[in-house]
Amino acid sequence: MLVALSAAAGVVLPESPAGLLLQASVGTAGGPLVAAWSIYVAVLLIRRRPPKPLRVLAYAILSLTWLLVLALREPNGGGMSGETLLGLLDAGFGRTGGLALISLLAAGALVGLIGLERILECVAFLGRQVHRLAPRRQSAYRRAPRTILSSPPAIAATPNDEPVILGPRSIVQETRPPKAPPPPKTVQPGTAWQRPENSILGTATDAASFSPAELKSRARIIEDTLASFNIQARVVEVQQGPAITQFGVDPAAGVPVSKIVSRQNDLALRLGAPTLRVLAPVPGRPMVGIEVPNTSVATVKLGDLMNAPQFNRARLPIGIGMDVSGKPVVADLTRMPHLLVAGATGSGKSVCINSLITSLLVTRTPDEVQFILIDPKQVEMSQYKGLPHLRLPVVTDMDKVVAALRWTVLEMERRYTRFSEVSARNIVAFNERFPSERFVYLVVVVDELADMMMTAAEDVERLICRLAQLGRAAGVHLVVATQRPSVDVLTGLIKANLPTRIAFAVSSQIDSRVILDRAGAERLLGRGDALYQAGDEMNPRRVQGAFASDEEIEAVCEYWRAQGTAQHSMEDEAELEDLARQDDPEEKLLAQARQIAFERDGQITPGYLARRLKIGLQKAARIHQTLVADEAAAQSQSDD
Structure with missing residues (x-):
């Protein structure tokens, strides 16, 4: 303590004896050395901890190094202590060897004081800062942004290397549906049917969840987050959809895609997103897709899909929804040829079924398509009762479910018998050759497969598989839905015969693998957010399901009821009752x-x-x- 006070007095009073002694001993290094040691001693006194020998030795080595540096810079810079130390090093190791030795000792002392991990973190931080300040156009991994020829960009590539923002196209917010046109006057059965106008379904206005400035800010957050983990990548494209926004990330050469996938939780934390999905890579594109939920989900109205050109080209068009770029997703049921819809309760499964049925009701007459509706819940399809499109009454009694499937199998076999008599391969060829005897397409819709499997699993599985295997050429198509995607409901035989699948949000990755044979559905947002796996595509597409309100569905049904009620064949009903008694x-x-x-x-x-x-x-x-x-x-x- 006395030594420290004397040294401090020498610094404050340089003309005093203590100041002259300090100047002669350590030269101009006296001030910094006294300050450093005084702070160290004060900290020890405040904390009331004894000094650690290794730490004191490290401070002493750094002090001697400081004296040696000052002695080399100017004469008497390190005082007598610096000159003595320099002479000893020159005599023992030479000037070069002495400097190397004192440098190694100083480096070891610095590592002992700060810690190796902290030093490495500081070096990495400095490297990232230098990389950020470097001109982007001089970086080897940064390439010019790509544009999509099939999707016109909303913002062109700019000289400051901003990401290309695409869409949103027809990204919709729900509005009040327009007033439906009045239905035509009631006509007698057998006359020409009149299709309703597309305006009978409500449309919506365009609305985006993020502004261009917010999208660019989120793109920078993604780049900085990846850079903090030494992952060099750049956001080159932004596609804004109804429920999510996809950021197209172009990694640098040599960066493994798996490193980006492993950081999806860190990206979700930095972006403040409840969940996040990484598509690595985007199918058919040289980039990794990071799908971030929008702050508000835009409703995709079925009326907005009706004007898509796919509706005019398909034999049995059904509106699925919109993908991440805002493009309408429309499928042809005859090309599927069977559809599986699965998801947890409240995820949008029943809404999807109603949208599929409504799509066919608006675009096809009873002379073109007919339905067999199986509704074990007894309430989901009650609004379709009395439609002229119904081949059989809506089946709500579980005792008649197997009978309805058996009747459909018999109808399919009758059609094949007729085809073989005239050497027709399928329903299209038969209808072209015999327009007076034409067969209508028959769509079987099952709203809840789990209830049927609990009642008669063996019969239901066998009949569904038989219809799925042979029904396409006969014009029979299945739409099967379930809210319990477990292996005892969706058996291997049923899944193998239903190639096209729509998976809504599920609770676990196991359920997702049961539906799609891959993970992904467990990260969906719900409320219509789905993965659409077409039978002829390798990877599923993320879509926001189309929505048709109860008022719109009722307007379509009333339109058709005004032209004629359901005319069920007495023979068909009698055959159904007979099959039910047998079962x-x-x-x-x-x-x-x-x-x-x-x-x-x-x-x-x-x-x-x-x-x-x-x-x-x-x-x-x-x-x-x-x-x-x-x-x-x-x-x-x-x-x-």
Whole structure:
């Protein structure tokens, strides 16, 4: 303490004896050295900690290095101490060897004081700052931004190397639907059908979630975040969709794509996004897509898709929605040829089914397409009752579900029998050759597959697979939906025969793999956000599903009901009832019991029936009473 106070007095009073002694000992280095050691001693006193020997040694080595540097710069710069140290080094190691030795000692002391990890972090930080300040056009990895020929850019490439912002095209916010045109007067069945105008469905106005300035700011955040992890990449394109915005990232040469994928959680944190999906790479594009949710989800109205040219080219057009670039996604059901729709509760599955049905109702007449609607929930398809497009009444009774599928299989077989008689390969060839006997397309819509699989899994799986395998050429197409995408519902046979799939938001990656055979659906946002996997495409497309309100669906249904109600064939309904009776478990047991009674000449008891039929005693007693009543009725008729 006394030494420190004397040295401090020498610094403050340079003409004093202490100041002259300090000047002679350490030269001009006296001030900085005294200040550094005084601070170190003060910190030790405040913290009341004993000094660490290694830290004191490191400070001493750095102090001697400072004296040596001053002695080399100017005469008497390090005082007698500096001159003595310089002489010893010259005598022992030479000037070059001495300087090398003192440099190594100083470096070791610095590492001991600061720590190796902190030094490496500082070096990396300085490197990033130098890289950011360097001119972009002189960087080897930075290339000119690419533009998409099929998508006209909204902002052209600028000299300051900004990303190209595309769209949004027809990105919509829900508005009040226009007033539907009045339906035509009621006409008798058999007359020419009149399609409704596309204006019967509501449209929407364009609206973007982010401004161009916000998009550029987010692009810079992505670049800086990747650069902080030593990933050199640049955002070259921005596509704004209804629910998400896709940032096209062009990594530098030699940067693995997996490094960008592994940082998706860090990107979500920096962007403040609840979830984030990295598409590596974008199918058919030399870039990595980072899909960031918009602050507000724009509603895609079905009416905005009706004017797409795909609707005019398809035989059975259905509106799926809009992709990340705002392009309408329209599919042809005859090319699918069967569709699987799956997702968690509230993800938009039922809305998608209603949009698909409404698309066909607006664009096709009852002479072109007919429906078989299976609705175990009894409420999802109630608005379609009485439509002239219905081949059978809406099936809501679970006892008739298997019968409806069996009837569809019989109808398909009847068509193939007719095709073989005239050597027609499919429904298109038959309708061209025999326009007077033309067959209509038959679309079977199943709203909830899980309930059907719980009731009669074996029959449902077998019939659905048979329809899916043989139905395309006969004009029979399936649309199957479920909210429980598990392996016991979507079996391997069912999935193999439903190549086109739409996956809405699910709760786990396992459910996503059950639907799409890959992960991704667990990161969807819900409310219509979906992955559309076409049967002829390798990778799924992210779309925002089309929406048709209840008022619009009711307007379309009333339009068709005004032209004629459903004219179900009595033969078809009778055949359906007969098939339902054949599928009744009670009827099957009763038929087996009659056979047993015939074999034993009527000498049977409820216990014997229970053992033979492997059923409960109460049910066996009920069947026995039915047999006794039938025998009594037959005996009375014979007596009469």
